[in-house]
Amino acid sequence: MNTKNTTLNKENTNEKRTNAYLRSRVRQLSEELDITKKELAKTQDFYKERLENLNDVVFSIDNEGIFTYLNSAIENMTGYKKEEVIGTPYTRYVHPEDLPGLLEDIKRTIAGERKPYMFRVMKRSGDISYVHTTSRPIIHDGKVTGINGLMVDIAQLKQVEMNLRKERDKAQKYLDVVAVSILATDRDGRIILINKKGCEILGYDESELVGKNFFNAILPEDIRENAREEYRKLMEKETTLNACFESPVQTKDMEIRTFEWNNILLKDDSANIQGLLASGNDITDRKKSIKALLMAKTLSDNAVQMKKDFITTMSHELRTPLNHIIGYSDILCKGDLGPLNTEQKRCMDIVSRSGGRLLMLINAVIEHSQIDQGKIKTEKKEFLLLPVIKNIEASAMPLAKKKNIDLHIILETEIRKIYSDESKFKTILYDLISNAVKFTQEEGKVSVKFTSINEGNLTVIVEDTGIGISTEDQSKLFKPFSQIDSSLTRNFDGVGLGLYIAKEFVEMLGGSIQLESEPGKGSTFTFIIPVNRC
Numbered sequence: 349m350n351t352k353n354t355t356l357n358k359e360n361t362n363e364k365r366t367n368a369y370l371r372s373r374v375r376q377l378s379e380e381l382d383i384t385k386k387e388l389a390k391t392q393d394f395y396k397e398r399l400e401n402l403n404d405v406v407f408s409i410d411n412e413g414i415f416t417y418l419n420s421a422i423e424n425m426t427g428y429k430k431e432e433v434i435g436t437p438y439t440r441y442v443h444p445e446d447l448p449g450l451l452e453d454i455k456r457t458i459a460g461e462r463k464p465y466m467f468r469v470m471k472r473s474g475d476i477s478y479v480h481t482t483s484r485p486i487i488h489d490g491k492v493t494g495i496n497g498l499m500v501d502i503a504q505l506k507q508v509e510m511n512l513r514k515e516r517d518k519a520q521k522y523l524d525v526v527a528v529s530i531l532a533t534d535r536d537g538r539i540i541l542i543n544k545k546g547c548e549i550l551g552y553d554e555s556e557l558v559g560k561n562f563f564n565a566i567l568p569e570d571i572r573e574n575a576r577e578e579y580r581k582l583m584e585k586e587t588t589l590n591a592c593f594e595s596p597v598q599t600k601d602m603e604i605r606t607f608e609w610n611n612i613l614l615k616d617d618s619a620n621i622q623g624l625l626a627s628g629n630d631i632t633d634r635k636k637s638i639k640a641l642l643m644a645k646t647l648s649d650n651a652v653q654m655k656k657d658f659i660t661t662m663s664h665e666l667r668t669p670l671n672h673i674i675g676y677s678d679i680l681c682k683g684d685l686g687p688l689n690t691e692q693k694r695c696m697d698i699v700s701r702s703g704g705r706l707l708m709l710i711n712a713v714i715e716h717s718q719i720d721q722g723k724i725k726t727e728k729k730e731f732l733l734l735p736v737i738k739n740i741e742a743s744a745m746p747l748a749k750k751k752n753i754d755l756h757i758i759l760e761t762e763i764r765k766i767y768s769d770e771s772k773f774k775t776i777l778y779d780l781i782s783n784a785v786k787f788t789q790e791e792g793k794v795s796v797k798f799t800s801i802n803e804g805n806l807t808v809i810v811e812d813t814g815i816g817i818s819t820e821d822q823s824k825l826f827k828p829f830s831q832i833d834s835s836l837t838r839n840f841d842g843v844g845l846g847l848y849i850a851k852e853f854v855e856m857l858g859g860s861i862q863l864e865s866e867p868g869k870g871s872t873f874t875f876i877i878p879v880n881r882c
Contacts, residue, residue: 405499408486413437416494425479425501427472443468443476458485458492466502478506529607529628532614535583537562537576540623549630551600568598582613583621589613594631605632674703726769726856730881733766733806734759736774737798744781753785754793761800766879772853773877779850780810780873788814788870805859806879811872817865825863850875 405425408417414437418430426433426441433441442450446467453465464482471477483497520543523530529546533539539557547554550566557565563572563579575595581587589611597607607628614623677700679685681693688696741757748755766773777796784794797809817825825847854861859877 408494408496409438410494426469441469443470457483477503532625533562534623537579566597568596568604605630606635670703674700728767728769730765730767731770733764740777747785751790753788756795758797761798763800763806763879767881768857768879776850776853784810784812788812804878804880805876807876809874813870816867816869816871818867822863
C-alpha cells in the first residue's frame with residue numbers, strides 16, 4: 349500500500365513538474381510570439397512608411413491586369429486615390445494609342461526580359477502625363493501570378509526633351525532659312541552637317557553628303573590632296589585657321605563654282621579640336637559681275653575722259669568764236685562801223701541774242717562739268733550785301749519788264765556784310781530769280797525777300813505766281829538737264845541746269861535749299877546760308 353502510494357506520489361510530482369514546464373514554455377513562446385509580432389509590425393510600419401512616402405508609384409497587378417497594391421504616390425501622379433484604383437484594371441488608365449505597345453512590353457517582362465518601358469497615362473483631370481515603368485513578374489510555385497513594378501513620372505523630363513527637340517528643329521530651320529551654305533566636318537573631314545541651301549547649290553540630297561568625306565565629295569580633283577593636307581595640319585594644330593578664304597567647289601553636275609568660306613574651329617570642353625564649322629557663300633556670279641563692272645568702269649573712264657576732252661574742246665573752240673560773234677554783233681548794232689537800216693538792226697539783234705543764249709548754255713554745261721568733277725572750290729571773303737542785291741536787280745529787271753512782271757525785292761534783315769563766296773552767291777540769286785521770272789506768266793508777280801530768321805544765317809525767299817510744280821515732279825527739279833515736262837523745253841529757254849547749279853552752290857556754301865509749290869499756284873524757293881566767319 350505504501351509502495352503504491354509512493355509510486356502515485358512520484359507520478360503526481362512528475363506530472364506537476366511537466367505541467368509547470370509546459371506552462372513556462374507556453375509563456376516563453378507567447379512572449380517570443382509577442383516580440384515577433386511587434387518586430388513584424390515595426391518592419392511593416394517601416395516599409396509602409398517608406399513606400400507611402402515615395403514620390404514614385406509602387407504597384408502590383410494580378411494575371412487579370414487588376415491592381416492589387418498601390419502606394420499613395422498614385423494620387424500625386426494621376427489625381428486618383430489608391431483606394432479608387434485598387435481592384436480596377438490598369439488598361440483603364442493607359443492612353444489608347446500606347447496600349448498595344450504596353451501589352452507587348454508586359455509580355456517581354458513575363459518572359460523574363462528586364463526592359464523599362466514608357467507610355468502615357470490618363471489623369472482624373474483628363475490631362476495626359478508621361479511615365480516610365482520597370483517591373484518584374486511575381487512567381488509562386490513556379491507560376492507567374494502577377495507583376496510588381498515601379499512607375500516614375502517623367503512629365504518634366506519629357507517636357508525638357510520636347511523643348512530640346514523644338515530648339516533643335518528651330519536651329520535647323522535657322523540653318524535652312526539662311527541664304528548661305530552651312531557645313532560642319534569632323535576631324536577626319538567627314539561631313540556631319542549641311543543645311544538646305546548647301547544641298548541646293550551643290551545639287552545633292554542631305555543623305556548623299558552627311559557621312560561622306562568633304563574633300564572627295566565636293567572639291568575638284570586637282571586641289572583635293574593639298575586641301576586634305578592643310579586640313580590635317582589644322583586639326584593637329586600645325587597651322588593656324590584662315591578664317592576666310594575662297595575655293596572652287598564641284599557640284600553633283602560636275603559644274604565648278606567659287607565659294608567664299610568663313611570658318612571657325614569646333615572644340616570640346618577641354619579645348620580639343622573636334623572639327624570645322626563653315627559658312628559658304630556662292631560668289632560665282634559676283635566674280636562674273638566684278639569682271640563686268642571692271643570692264644564697265646574701264647569703258648566709263650574712257651567715256652569720262654572723252655567728256656573732259658569734249659568740254660575742253662568746247663571751252664576753247666566754241667566760246668572764243670562765240671565771243672567774237674557777240675562782240676562784233678554788238679559793234680554793228682551800236683553803229684560803230686556805220687549805220688544799219690531797221691531790218692539789218694533787227695537781224696543783228698537776233699544774232700547777238702542767239703549768240704548770248706548759246707554762250708550761256710555752253711558756260712552752264714562747262715560749270716556743270718566742273719561741279720561734277722569736283723573742280724569748283726569756294727573762295728569766301730567778306731562783302732557788302734546791298735551792292736550784290738542792286739547788281740542782281742539790274743540784271744533781272746529787264747527780263748521782268750519784258751513780261752510786265754512785278755519784280756519786288758524786300759530787305760528785312762540787319763545783315764549788311766556777308767562772309768561767303770560772292771560769285772556763287774550772285775549765281776544762286778540770279779538763277780532762282782531768272783527761273784521765277786521765266787516760269788511766271790505775263791502780269792504776274794515775283795518777290796525776293798532777304799531776312800535773318802536764324803542768327804548767323806541769311807535766309808532768301810524767292811516767291812512767284814507762276815505755273816507751279818506738282819509733288820511728284822519736285823524730285824526731278826534739282827537734277828541736271830531736267831525739266832518737269834518736255835513740252836516746257838519748247839515753251840521756255842534753258843536746258844535745266846540753273847536750279848541744279850544753284851542747289852550745288854548753296855550746299856558748297858554750307859547751306860540748304862527747299863521748295864514749296866502747287867500746280868497753278870506758283871512756287872516758293874527758300875535757301876539759307878551761313879554768313880559769319882567761323
